[in-house]
Amino acid sequence: MTQASLRTSTLELVPLTPAHLPQEIELDSDPDVMRYLLNGRPRPLEDIVTAHHRRLSVAKDHPGFGFWAGLLDDAFVGWWLLEPSIGHDDEAEIGYRLLPAFWRRGLASEGSAELLRHAFEDLGLQRVFGTTMAVNQGSRATMSKIGLRHVRTFHEHWDEPIPGYEQGEVEYAITRDEWFARP
Template sequence: MANFLETGRLVLRAFTPVDTDHLIDPDDDPEVMRFINGGRPTSREAVETRVLPRLLHDHPCWGTRGYWAAQERTSGAFLGRFEFRPLDEHSPAVVELGYRPNRAAGGGHGYATEGSRALIHKGFTDLEVERVTANTMAVNTRSRRVMEKSGLSFVRNFTGDWPEAIEGPEHGEVEYGLTRTEWEQR
């Protein structure tokens, strides 16, 4: 499968079954998983039976994936993953943006912002996207900053029902968004 998207420093490509080890590394890192499940590692079995099948899913409205492996363009090093998937399987109108860099790629390198901006551009220019949405815990300031630097604006605070105890849920979650019209006006 060809690369989905390339930027100055990144290649975003479809995941394949041989990416299991790439997925285990960040999902086994307590710092990476802190705002996802409280820092608990994801088992190999869970990656193989739950995570990877979701990442390999093709969405009917696009005929392609909604999750992308991020690699450094020059070295090919695995940097993490991006989510840019339609919320409705049969309509590309609203997509959810997400990113999960591994520790080496996180924190100040700008990969999450670079990949997010490129996905947003592709969504509005090539994929018939009308609105991009993203959410995180209110206390996840790094993720919120990436959303803001990617052009998304704060929409609302809300309280989600977390199945697992995570530090900081008393502050709730935040949603950010960007419409095609807002993006075109920038």
């Protein structure tokens, strides 16, 4: 299975391509977007290009998985990911990164819900999880909204601690059975 294009009621999720690099540069250069990643510092261009090539390789190495560019009326919203978990063939990590102009409109949840459907219905996965900093209330709310539940808090080592790091990281998850049993 190749990486499919996906659609919601308002979003088109298309496989990330080399043509999306300028939008990724805009996204990873925004201090608000990078708040919980690099303490608000833009990611260096060289790092963005390296990350872009790594993102493209996910779909090549793992058919059906990958990164999707989200489009709303042909405007780039951000990206979503469904990446296989290392050492677990039946689970994946979900994630998203949106431009601030599209925050608080339900789009992160909408795109992520479609990736959950894809994960469980199309790929037959058993578990999907996401992680974020405990202080990132927006991302936590998105994961809760799509049905993931908090399963653990853990602590990472930070070379350059970000405010709130002392509260740790959180993992949210949903299983296939939980997803199919939802109302």
